[in-house]
Amino acid sequence: MTTSEATDRQVQAISSDEDVVRVRQLVRTAAVAAKLSLVDQTKVVTAASELARNTLVYGGGGSAEVCRVLNGSRHGVRIVFTDSGPGIADVELALTDGYTSGTGMGLGLSGARRLVDEFHLDTAVGAGTTVAVVKWAR
Amino acid sequence: MALNAEQAERLGQLLSTHSDRISQRWSEVAAAPLKGRLTVAEAARHTGELQAQLRSALLAGATGVDSVHSAELRALLTELSRSRARMGFTASETATSVFALKTALYEAADVEKGDDAALRDYVAWSALIDELGLFTFEAYSRAREEIITAQGEQLLELSTPVVKLWEGVVAVPLVGTLDSARAQVVMERLLEALVDTGSPYAIIDITGVPAVDTQVAQHVLKTVMAARLMGAECIISGIRPQIAQTIVTLGIEFGDIVTKASLADALRHAVQRRNADQRAVKREA
Ligand SMILES: Nc1ncnc2c1ncn2[C@@H]1O[C@H](COP(=O)(O)OP(=O)(O)OP(=O)(O)O)[C@@H](O)[C@H]1O
Ligand SMILES: [Mg+2]
Numbered sequence: 001m002t003t004s005e006a007t008d009r010q011v012q013a014i015s016s017d018e019d020v021v022r023v024r025q026l027v028r029t030a031a032v033a034a035k036l037s038l039v040d041q042t043k044v045v046t047a048a049s050e051l052a053r054n055t056l057v058y059g060g061g062g063s064a065e066v067c068r069v070l071n072g073s074r075h076g077v078r079i080v081f082t083d084s085g086p087g088i089a090d091v092e093l094a095l096t097d098g099y100t101s102g103t104g105m106g107l108g109l110s111g112a113r114r115l116v117d118e119f120h121l122d123t124a125v126g127a128g129t130t131v132a133v134v135k136w137a138r
Numbered sequence: 139m140a141l142n143a144e145q146a147e148r149l150g151q152l153l154s155t156h157s158d159r160i161s162q163r164w165s166e167v168a169a170a171p172l173k174g175r176l177t178v179a180e181a182a183r184h185t186g187e188l189q190a191q192l193r194s195a196l197l198a199g200a201t202g203v204d205s206v207h208s209a210e211l212r213a214l215l216t217e218l219s220r221s222r223a224r225m226g227f228t229a230s231e232t233a234t235s236v237f238a239l240k241t242a243l244y245e246a247a248d249v250e251k252g253d254d255a256a257l258r259d260y261v262a263w264s265a266l267i268d269e270l271g272l273f274t275f276e277a278y279s280r281a282r283e284e285i286i287t288a289q290g291e292q293l294l295e296l297s298t299p300v301v302k303l304w305e306g307v308v309a310v311p312l313v314g315t316l317d318s319a320r321a322q323v324v325m326e327r328l329l330e331a332l333v334d335t336g337s338p339y340a341i342i343d344i345t346g347v348p349a350v351d352t353q354v355a356q357h358v359l360k361t362v363m364a365a366r367l368m369g370a371e372c373i374i375s376g377i378r379p380q381i382a383q384t385i386v387t388l389g390i391e392f393g394d395i396v397t398k399a400s401l402a403d404a405l406r407h408a409v410q411r412r413n414a415d416q417r418a419v420k421r422e423a
Binding site: 017021024028038039041042043045046049050053097104105107108110111112114115 | 349350353383384
């Protein structure tokens with residue numbers, strides 16, 4: 001991840017649909033504070049919504065850490081999703097558009113990656129999943 | 139930290155030695171302002187639990203509401219605040235139940251006698267009770283907020299109006315977060331309205347949905363497919379520019395479903411289509 005200063009760090013547990021809504025609200029607030037454009041706000045909020053729901057549905061719950069980041073004079077929002085669920089056995093497959101092991105559209109993970117500027121997926125079978133994303137203001 | 143260790147210990151002992159007298163007085167004073175809305179027995183049960191928990195916290199070494207030994211006491215106060223908030227008591231009525239302990243202690247410790255040491259202890263204990271009261275007040279406020287949020291969400295679920303916009307055209311505006319439960323309600327209402335009004339066109343307006351993610355899209359698509367099975371066409375309206383860009387980047391495809399920027403555009407489209415349908419029917423006749 002890019003070296004940057006982090007501020008306004010907030011952690012939200014994810015164990016219900018309402019928590020997914022709360023994550024979206026935190027990310028929206030951080031994105032406004034970081035002066036992201038309306039399109040970029042919507043993109044990062046939507047990406048967060050996807051990743052939070054994956055944390056809930058596949059990771060069996062976990063948490064999201066939301067903070068504002070500053071790299072030089074560039075503002076951004078970073079969100080780190082963590083769960084200690086089953087992990088992802090085949091990352092490439094999981095990141096394929098249309099692949100779902102459940103009943104979804106299979107677009108959340110791959111779509112979220114396209115919606116943000118930085119995307120780091122760290123997972124191992126039996127050891128949970130961490131997804132860190134950053135969206136920078138233009 | 140409200141007390142020093144000796145003051146805490148003396149309070150713990152007082153709560154033990156005069157247990158009955160204090161609990162009786164505490165529950166009386168606490169119940170007085172709540173008359174009629176909380177039975178004396180219930181009020182007594184609450185203050186009794188608090189008394190037991192406070193005593194064990196103090197005897198374990200707690201000297202304030204933030205002490206590690208006060209964890210269970212804090213949990214109990216939070217629970218009390220929640221249940222009082224749900225029952226409709228005010229914040230001060232709730233905190234008063236805690237402050238009532240002061241009267242009971244004042245009497246049990248014979249502060250009246252004017253003994254200096256007793257007075258000093260009483261002042262220190264009062265500070266602790268103030269802390270407990272403030273903690274209760276804050277817990278109450280949080281509980282109240284949660285209740286208000288939950289009510290707002292319920293209201294949202296109930297207020298899913300399906301309106302007949304035009305002869306043969308119904309519309310449903312989606313507002314807020316579209317979780318699975320609400321999506322189900324919306325779908326059912328819309329399908330019912332299609333049957334009731336015999337409308338061949340339905341407009342699903344998503345202007346009020348702040349984020350269209352795969353879950354929202356999937357629900358909308360399912361609703362459109364269900365309407366099609368009933369012979370009705372859906373038009374999705376209210377796709378603002380930022381939502382359109384996000385949907386495309388996410389990779390969602392709405393296929394051959396007609397989408398429009400505004401509800402007015404969608405209505406115009408539906409009415410034109412409907413007029414064309416009717417002309418076709420007339421020609422055939
Ligand atoms: N946190 C996670 N832990 C374990 N498996 C995961 C996790 N996140 C995603 N996956 C796996 O990756 C697959 C693809 O995820 P993706 O979000 O793209 O699709 P989906 O959630 O199935 O459907 P959609 O997000 O489109 O509604 C999931 O079906 C699941 O098998
Ligand atoms: Mg998903």
